[in-house]
Amino acid sequence: MSSVVPKAAFVVAALAAAALYECALRVLGAASEIKAFSAAQIAVALAYGCVLAVWAGAEATFVVHRLNPRAPVSTTEPIESADEEAGNPPVPHLDEDHRDQRLA
DSSP states (O other), X not given: OTTHXXXXXXXXXXXHHHHHHHHHHHHHHHHOSOOOOOHHHHHHHHHHHHHHHHHHHHHHXXXXXXXXXXXXXXXXXXXOOHHHHXXXXXXXXXXXXXXXXXXX
């Protein structure tokens, strides 16, 4: 479930950046004295918009990942019980052979 949130943040931020970039291009195009753009100019503007959208999505993903709480690191060392932390000696576990001898 936690891997869905960064992916959703990426998509939302990328789409928002692309929409804002499109609005900026439209405003600049309307304010420009030259209304005829070459195919190369349009291609470069679209490529830059794609890079901008991916960058914004990646930044949003990093922020969401940093804000998520981290899970505790698992260790290979045995976990001490509450009895051992309180100073009580650990209770030995009886296997099947010792249990049978004790009951007899």
